[in-house]
Amino acid sequence: MTTSTLFIAVDWGTSHLRAYLCKVGEGSELTLIDQCDGPGVVKVNQHFQQTLIHAITPWTAQYGVLPIYIAGQITSTIGWHETPYLECPINPEGLLDAAVSFECEGHTINALPGTKCTLQNTLIDVMRGEELQILGFLKQNEQYQTGKILLCLPGTHTKWVLINNGKIICFKTAMTGELYDLLCHQSVLIPDDCAEGEFDWQAFEQGCDLTLGSDSGNLAHGIFSVRTRQLSKELTPVQAKAYLSGVLIGSDVRAARYASEWQLLSNTQVVVIGTKQLNTCFTKALTKIGVQCSEFDIKSATLSGFNYLYQSA
Numbered sequence: 220m221t222t223s224t225l226f227i228a229v230d231w232g233t234s235h236l237r238a239y240l241c242k243v244g245e246g247s248e249l250t251l252i253d254q255c256d257g258p259g260v261v262k263v264n265q266h267f268q269q270t271l272i273h274a275i276t277p278w279t280a281q282y283g284v285l286p287i288y289i290a291g292q293i294t295s296t297i298g299w300h301e302t303p304y305l306e307c308p309i310n311p312e313g314l315l316d317a318a319v320s321f322e323c324e325g326h327t328i329n330a331l332p333g334t335k336c337t338l339q340n341t342l343i344d345v346m347r348g349e350e351l352q353i354l355g356f357l358k359q360n361e362q363y364q365t366g367k368i369l370l371c372l373p374g375t376h377t378k379w380v381l382i383n384n385g386k387i388i389c390f391k392t393a394m395t396g397e398l399y400d401l402l403c404h405q406s407v408l409i410p411d412d413c414a415e416g417e418f419d420w421q422a423f424e425q426g427c428d429l430t431l432g433s434d435s436g437n438l439a440h441g442i443f444s445v446r447t448r449q450l451s452k453e454l455t456p457v458q459a460k461a462y463l464s465g466v467l468i469g470s471d472v473r474a475a476r477y478a479s480e481w482q483l484l485s486n487t488q489v490v491v492i493g494t495k496q497l498n499t500c501f502t503k504a505l506t507k508i509g510v511q512c513s514e515f516d517i518k519s520a521t522l523s524g525f526n527y528l529y530q531s532a
Contacts, residue, residue, distance in 0.1 A: 225252070226286045227275055227326075228525035231293035232348055233397070234259040234375050236270065239522060240278045241529075249526040253278065260292040267299040268323055279326075286532075287323075288525055290331040291348035294319070300330045304345055307336035308386045311354035315528045331528070336389040339479050344392050349378045355524030356492055356515055357385055369481055369489050371505075372517070373468075373497040375400075379475045389480050393471045399464055408445045409460055416457035418496070420503075426465020427504045431473050438470045464500060472504040485509035493517045 228239045236257035242250045255274050257263075263270045271287075279285065294302040302319045317332040333347035349372050357364050364385040372378040375396040381388045403409045429441050445463045448454045454462055476483045483489070488511045491498045498514040505512050 225282055226288065226525075226529050227278065228522065228529075229271065229287060229289040229293070230291055230348060230351075230521050231271075231289055231298075232259055232291040232375065233261055234400075236274065236293075237518075237521075238271075238274050239525070240275075240282075241522065241525065243526065243530065247526070247530055249522055251522060260295075260298050267293065272324060284325045286529070287326050287328045288331065288528060289328060290351045290525075294330045294333065295347050300328075302330050302332040304333045304335035307334055307390070308383075308388050309334055309350075310386050311350045311357070311524075312527070312531075314350060314354065315531055329528075329532070334387060334390075336387075338389060338391065344390055346376075346378055346390060346392065349380070349390075350387060351524040351528070352492060352517060352520040353380060353382070353387060353524075354527060355520040355522065356490070357382075358527050359519065359523050360515070363490070367481075369475075369483065369487065371475070371489055371491045371493075371501055373491065373493040373501050374517075377471055379478070381481050391475070391478060391480065393474065395467050395471045399467055402442065402445075402463060402467075403460060408442070408463060410456050413456040413460065419458045419461040422454060422458040422462040423465040423468075423500065424503065424507075426462040426467075427469035427472075427507060428465075430466050430469035431504065431507055433470075433473075438466070441466045441470070465504075468500050468504050472501065472508065476508055483508075483510060486511065488513065490515055492520050 224243050226241055228241055230237045239254045240252040242252050244250055257270055257274045293299050300319055300321055303317055305317055314331050318329045320327060320329050333345055334350045335343055335345045337343055367383045370380040370382060377393045377395045378390050380390040445459050449459050489505055490513050491501045492515045494517055502512040
């Protein structure tokens with residue numbers, strides 16, 4: 220194995236750092252050699268260089284200096300080296316053109332830009348990292364490079380993204396995952412001593428039904444039902460966590476259903492790009508309003524995007 224075919228890809232978001240040691244072989248196919256996880260941007264107290272070098276030390280000890288590509292919140296105002304936001308509509312193939320390069324202990328690091336759009340209500344929305352994953356998804360699914368399609372990328376900050384002929388037209392962000400984490404750990408809704416348990420899909424769907432069928436503005440009341448349904452012994456704390464997830468995801472899907480930027484009709488197809496668990500959650504909620512869904516793995520999309528940019532360089 221020669222180091223000329225190796226590079227390190229780092230997806231560094233708000234909550235997690237995910238680093239990948241990648242090899243590009245014949246036919247431009249990418250092989251994942253190794254991977255490691257670490258703390259997200261908000262959890263490392265600005266010690267970005269130390270955190271990254273610590274994560275990749277086993278790889279550099281074996282292979283020496285390697286090119287590194289980083290994407291996500293690590294390139295934002297709360298991150299390491301800020302990169303610009305590119306205005307939509309944008310073809311994600313051009314991300315590398317606006318990358319910011321810098322040196323770190325002998326490594327050349329390419330920090331990828333984010334994207335921004337202005338919505339019909341004049342509000343500005345931004346994202347960092349998801350545009351790379353969208354690029355990777357499109358490269359692996361050429362049938363979606365023509366025509367319109369709506370993507371859902373669930374996570375800490377869920378993104379709903381309108382694609383037209385391979386370009387990112389606009390997108391909307393919902394803080395669904397972050398709200399879930401805050402409400403689980405910093406509110407009265409879930410007991411501090413709540414044990415981990417198997418995800419209760421029935422409780423999840425009950426939460427979805429509540430907000431999918433509710434009047435606009437009913438989310439805050441719906442959230443409080445997480446507590447009252449435990450007080451009335453309808454839900455255990457473990458079930459309540461799944462129910463809360465359903466309440467939040469149901470509200471997220473309801474907002475996407477009535478968004479003015481696209482038409483989420485009963486025959487619309489949405490591609491959900493996330494982890495297996497989140498894909499299932501959002502697909503269940505979308506199916507309840509008659510939307511057809513297909514699912515794609517977020518890790519595969521991420522690596523595909525990095526692979527394209529590495530080879531473009």
